[in-house]
Amino acid sequence: MTSGAQRETVRGTARRTALVTGASSGIGRAVCQALLARGYRVLATSRTPEKIPEADRLPGAEYLALDLTDPASIEACAAAAGPVDVLVNNAGESQLAPLEELPMDALERLFQLNVFGAVRLTQLLLPGMRARRSGRVVMVGSMLASFPLAFRSSYVASKAAIKAFATASRRELSPFGVWLTTVEPGSINTGISDRRTRYLADDSPYTDAFRTVSAHLDRNEAAGIAAATVAATVLKAVEAPRPKPLYAVGSNAPLVFALRRLLSRRLAEGLVSRKHGLK
Numbered sequence: 001m002t003s004g005a006q007r008e009t010v011r012g013t014a015r016r017t018a019l020v021t022g023a024s025s026g027i028g029r030a031v032c033q034a035l036l037a038r039g040y041r042v043l044a045t046s047r048t049p050e051k052i053p054e055a056d057r058l059p060g061a062e063y064l065a066l067d068l069t070d071p072a073s074i075e076a077c078a079a080a081a082g083p084v085d086v087l088v089n090n091a092g093e094s095q096l097a098p099l100e101e102l103p104m105d106a107l108e109r110l111f112q113l114n115v116f117g118a119v120r121l122t123q124l125l126l127p128g129m130r131a132r133r134s135g136r137v138v139m140v141g142s143m144l145a146s147f148p149l150a151f152r153s154s155y156v157a158s159k160a161a162i163k164a165f166a167t168a169s170r171r172e173l174s175p176f177g178v179w180l181t182t183v184e185p186g187s188i189n190t191g192i193s194d195r196r197t198r199y200l201a202d203d204s205p206y207t208d209a210f211r212t213v214s215a216h217l218d219r220n221e222a223a224g225i226a227a228a229t230v231a232a233t234v235l236k237a238v239e240a241p242r243p244k245p246l247y248a249v250g251s252n253a254p255l256v257f258a259l260r261r262l263l264s265r266r267l268a269e270g271l272v273s274r275k276h277g278l279k
Contacts, residue, residue: 015039017081021091027090028088036059068117089137092140096196101204103199110154137178140183170245183237193218
């Protein structure tokens, strides 16, 4: 593995280094593929990269261990990576639960992974970007942060939080040539439905509505866009001279965001609920 402290060159020019979290599957893997195709040096992170089968490893990618729930692991990953030009905060957990029955330890784990870990990694890599007066940080969020849905409160809150960090910090860092942005995917066919954590009490009064939303989520994701489509949007954000604060992709994003501007918040929330089977 090439040392993270070394700056590789291609044809006499600096080769940009990108670090992508949650790179073993789904959006993260697709983003790594897109960046590799564009000539980036790609640092692909996974909790246990040694367990990724050789056949599943991306040729040209360098794998780093990263557990976003472990502060020491975050520090070690940043140190091993060395100078990074592009950070894509993609790793995260998808969660489904009634607010009343959501275990606090599950909520804390979700925020450590989806928010606090991503923010800490960003903090560690920003000084180098600022000093070089060039850098891109992309938070991979979710359209649910803009269109909240019942039983998704913890997940929606975590994705809204990372978007808020990126949006609020843009003006701090843009004078140094560092741009923060958020990419909000809609329904994506990545198999995330099988990995989603779900919490529901045995005698829950929310059972029927919970199961309805869960089934609609699974169905929408099975028919969703490919991870490669999201990766193309991430690449657009990375390579834009002045990235926009927000890029949305999938789930008819241009239409639904236009409708959101025209409709009242109450009506927009009602449409999202009905789309997922709730009255």
